[in-house]
Amino acid sequence: MTLTQLSAFILVARLGSVTAAAKALGVSEPAVSQALSALRHQHDDKLVIRSAGGMTLTPGGSRLLPIASQMVALGAEADAAVRAAQGAAEQLRLAVTDVIAEFVANPLVEAFNKRSGESIEASSGVAATKEMPVLVANRLADVALGPQMSGDTAHELSSDPIFRCRLVAVGSPRGRYRGRAAGWPWLAGPSATDPGSETRKVLDKLRVPDSAIQVFPNQTAAWAAAAGGAGVAVAVEHLVASQLQRHELVVVPTQVTPMAICWHATTLSRDRRPAGAGSLLHFLATPQAMRVMRSPGAGVPPARFRPPVYVTIWS
Amino acid sequence: MTLTQLSAFILVARLGSVTAAAKALGVSEPAVSQALSALRHQHDDKLVIRSAGGMTLTPGGSRLLPIASQMVALGAEADAAVRAAQGAAEQLRLAVTDVIAEFVANPLVEAFNKRSGESIEASSGVAATKEMPVLVANRLADVALGPQMSGDTAHELSSDPIFRCRLVAVGSPRGRYRGRAAGWPWLAGPSATDPGSETRKVLDKLRVPDSAIQVFPNQTAAWAAAAGGAGVAVAVEHLVASQLQRHELVVVPTQVTPMAICWHATTLSRDRRPAGAGSLLHFLATPQAMRVMRSPGAGVPPARFRPPVYVTIWS
DNA sequence: TGGCCCGATAAGGCATCGATTATGTACCGT
DNA sequence: ACGGTACATAATCGATGCCTTATCGGGCCA
Numbered sequence: 001m002t003l004t005q006l007s008a009f010i011l012v013a014r015l016g017s018v019t020a021a022a023k024a025l026g027v028s029e030p031a032v033s034q035a036l037s038a039l040r041h042q043h044d045d046k047l048v049i050r051s052a053g054g055m056t057l058t059p060g061g062s063r064l065l066p067i068a069s070q071m072v073a074l075g076a077e078a079d080a081a082v083r084a085a086q087g088a089a090e091q092l093r094l095a096v097t098d099v100i101a102e103f104v105a106n107p108l109v110e111a112f113n114k115r116s117g118e119s120i121e122a123s124s125g126v127a128a129t130k131e132m133p134v135l136v137a138n139r140l141a142d143v144a145l146g147p148q149m150s151g152d153t154a155h156e157l158s159s160d161p162i163f164r165c166r167l168v169a170v171g172s173p174r175g176r177y178r179g180r181a182a183g184w185p186w187l188a189g190p191s192a193t194d195p196g197s198e199t200r201k202v203l204d205k206l207r208v209p210d211s212a213i214q215v216f217p218n219q220t221a222a223w224a225a226a227a228g229g230a231g232v233a234v235a236v237e238h239l240v241a242s243q244l245q246r247h248e249l250v251v252v253p254t255q256v257t258p259m260a261i262c263w264h265a266t267t268l269s270r271d272r273r274p275a276g277a278g279s280l281l282h283f284l285a286t287p288q289a290m291r292v293m294r295s296p297g298a299g300v301p302p303a304r305f306r307p308p309v310y311v312t313i314w315s
Numbered sequence: 316m317t318l319t320q321l322s323a324f325i326l327v328a329r330l331g332s333v334t335a336a337a338k339a340l341g342v343s344e345p346a347v348s349q350a351l352s353a354l355r356h357q358h359d360d361k362l363v364i365r366s367a368g369g370m371t372l373t374p375g376g377s378r379l380l381p382i383a384s385q386m387v388a389l390g391a392e393a394d395a396a397v398r399a400a401q402g403a404a405e406q407l408r409l410a411v412t413d414v415i416a417e418f419v420a421n422p423l424v425e426a427f428n429k430r431s432g433e434s435i436e437a438s439s440g441v442a443a444t445k446e447m448p449v450l451v452a453n454r455l456a457d458v459a460l461g462p463q464m465s466g467d468t469a470h471e472l473s474s475d476p477i478f479r480c481r482l483v484a485v486g487s488p489r490g491r492y493r494g495r496a497a498g499w500p501w502l503a504g505p506s507a508t509d510p511g512s513e514t515r516k517v518l519d520k521l522r523v524p525d526s527a528i529q530v531f532p533n534q535t536a537a538w539a540a541a542a543g544g545a546g547v548a549v550a551v552e553h554l555v556a557s558q559l560q561r562h563e564l565v566v567v568p569t570q571v572t573p574m575a576i577c578w579h580a581t582t583l584s585r586d587r588r589p590a591g592a593g594s595l596l597h598f599l600a601t602p603q604a605m606r607v608m609r610s611p612g613a614g615v616p617p618a619r620f621r622p623p624v625y626v627t628i629w630s
Numbered sequence: 631t632g633g634c635c636c637g638a639t640a641a642g643g644c645a646t647c648g649a650t651t652a653t654g655t656a657c658c659g660t
Numbered sequence: 661a662c663g664g665t666a667c668a669t670a671a672t673c674g675a676t677g678c679c680t681t682a683t684c685g686g687g688c689c690a
Contacts, residue, residue, distance in 0.1 A: 001318070001390060001393065002317065002318075003316070003317075013454060014453050014454065043393075043394070043397040043398075045397050045400070045401070047397075054587075057454065058400075059400040059401070059403065059405065059406075060396075060397040060398075060400035060401065061397075062400075062406070062454065062589070063396035063397055063399070063400045063406065064393055064396060064397050065454055065455065066408075066455050067389050067392055067393045067396055068393065069453075069455060070385070070389055071386050071389045071390065071393070074382050074385055074386045074389070075316060075386065077382055078316065078358075078379055078382045078383065078386070079358065081375075081378035081379060081382055082358040082360050082362075082375040082376075082378055082379050083358075083375075084378070085360070085373075085374040085375035085377075085378045086360070086374070086375065088374065090374065091374075091377070091378065093381070098622075101532070102532050102533070102536070106532065126622070138329050138384075139328060139329065139372070139377070139380060140380070140381050140384060190620065190622045192617055192620075193617050193620050193622075210616060210617050211616065213616065213617050214615065214616070215615050215616065215617050215620040216615075217416070217417050217421065217533070217622070217623055218417070218532070218533045218535060218536070220533060220535040220536040220539050221417070221533070221535040223539070224535050224538070224539065224557070224558065227561070227563070228557045228561065242539070242543045243539065246542070246543065246563075248542070248561075248563060271368065272368070272369075274377070300529065300530050300531075301525060301526065301528065301529070301530065302507055302508050302525050302528050302530050307413075307441070307505045307508075307532070307625050308532055308623075308625075310622055310623075310624055310625075
């Protein structure tokens with residue numbers, strides 16, 4: 001399976017014709033036909049079949065097409081990326097938990113980029129807790145922001161505490177939440193689906209069954225639903241401060257909350273980590289960074305906004 | 316640049332040693348060395364250089380590594396995807412706007428999957444309005460949910476209206492918003508960065524400068540900030556109904572809002588679209604789908620939750 | 631300085647890619 | 661039925677991929 005073969009397949013699928021694809025690629029028709037044939041034999045699937053008004057994709061072909069598109073595009077991107085790297089700013093990739101991504105990653109990155117001038121350019125992506133040590137150890141991310149890391153790869157990673165805060169449960173002021181927390185309806189952001197997250201640990205300790213949990217696309221939406229009386233949500237205390245202050249939400253005590261937690265920054269051990277990662281660690285210890293982490297909520301100008309991207313392990 | 320070469324590079328970067336990579340791959344050391352050499356010549360960059368305690372990445376190498384990882388992983392995924400497709404459920408990929416992704420995509424997909432039994436499996440991804448016709452036309456998505464599509468590729472696409480609603484501006488009940496809307500502080504979700512979105516059109520019509528706009532990672536967060544008095548937010552009226560009812564937010568009239576809009580479902584023209592896309596169009600016209608689109612807010616059980624994924628054009 | 635480890639390079643062999651021209655074969659319309 | 665269009669296959673050929681063994685070269689340490 002080569003990139004040329006995939007390109008041929010993509011064009012056939014898009015143009016609905018082998019001949020048209022050959023013309024587009026500037027080669028003879030059998031060249032394309034043969035590339036297609038190679039893919040078909042390898043995958044043991046016709047991928048595209050003749051039909052009225054062009055070639056249509058088989059189920060297998062329609063699965064392959066988006067993957068092939070990515071591979072071909074990445075091939076081009078690889079070239080551009082290496083070329084752009086000569087004389088470009090050092091790049092720093094952060095892997096962050098869901099909650100951090102939603103509230104502090106953007107302003108933090110913004111502040112760090114501004115502070116480091118043009119010399120370092122940081123960006124962030126969301127990852128599951130379990131993936132973080134792998135991402136960092138494999139250099140697919142330079143710094144991970146989340147819970148403390150420990151495990152088999154711990155010897156080559158270093159985890160430094162950067163911020164202490166508390167997890168609480170919140171609900172509507174008009175709600176009545178007494179007795180067994182496991183029986184309440186719980187509302188949560190995506191972090192409830194991450195087995196390694198602090199949020200998930202709270203739910204586990206309370207023995208809340210999955211059937212009692214509703215997952216929302218983000219933390220804020222879960223809080224909004226909680227404010228509407230739909231249930232109880234797990235929250236980082238200082239991040240819901242404004243909702244608490246406006247009495248849209250109140251803290252609901254449970255057996256395990258308030259619970260003290262600590263965000264950590266995980267990198268490769270000192271001698272193996274890139275220079276930019278060290279700069280960021282320094283920055284995270286400054287009062288400016290503390291301020292950003294403590295007071296959330298500020299948006300970002302449109303030009304600087306980066307939508308949250310979910311990072312996965314590509315091993 | 317072949318996948319074998321990239322694999323060799325990846326292992327060298329990760330293991331910090333050519334010999335170790337060769338051992339891991341089960342080949343001789345020069346084989347790896349040669350693969351590396353080919354990549355180096357092609358990109359005119361050393362990619363990895365000898366240094367104390369292993370090989371370290373050059374700037375170019377560190378850009379290449381994550382891309383290479385993706386390509387290699389996708390290679391494996393391609394195989395698995397095609398294999399899994401034999402006898403698997405038909406798969407339907409939705410490209411949706413930011414706002415739809417946040418509120419209705421998950422419950423809509425959930426309802427459709429349930430209704431279609433095991434025969435169709437739908438999933439959704441976020442895309443910019445401008446990308447949608449391209450994604451659909453190139454079969455990288457089967458259905459796009461967003462504004463009406465028109466343009467050069469319009470002849471092979473069909474856009475059907477599925478839901479009518481209104482855009483309004485909302486702010487804190489304690490806020491004072493009079494006079495020129497362009498002067499107010501505006502709060503928005505990521506859709507404010509999408510030039511084709513209805514939200515962006517409202518901001519443009521009001522001639523709000525970028526400096527007056529703060530972008531939040533999601534719509535709900537922008538509303539929460541607006542409720543806190545930080546400014547005015549654009550909202551789909553029925554999606555903020557609960558906040559309006561609880562008087563956390565009130566509608567702020569402007570020159571262009573309330574503004575009637577209509578969500579459309581865009582697919583390939585009838586004869587070229589896959590069967591599943593037709594089923595979804597039918598479903599979208601049912602009272603059940605209307606109900607889901609009208610009443611947002613419901614979360615999803617953890618097992619069914621899918622984090623929002625941003626789809627990009629891989630051409 | 632002399633070994634030693636590790637990576638780079640050279641040379642050779644086999645397989646595959648990617649292209650060509652020529653030919654076979656299925657579908658469609660008059 | 662027949663011709664035309666379009667895809668599939670065959671035969672061929674040069675270039676490249678990818679692996680091997682053998683050799684060279686450059687730091688590191690006793």
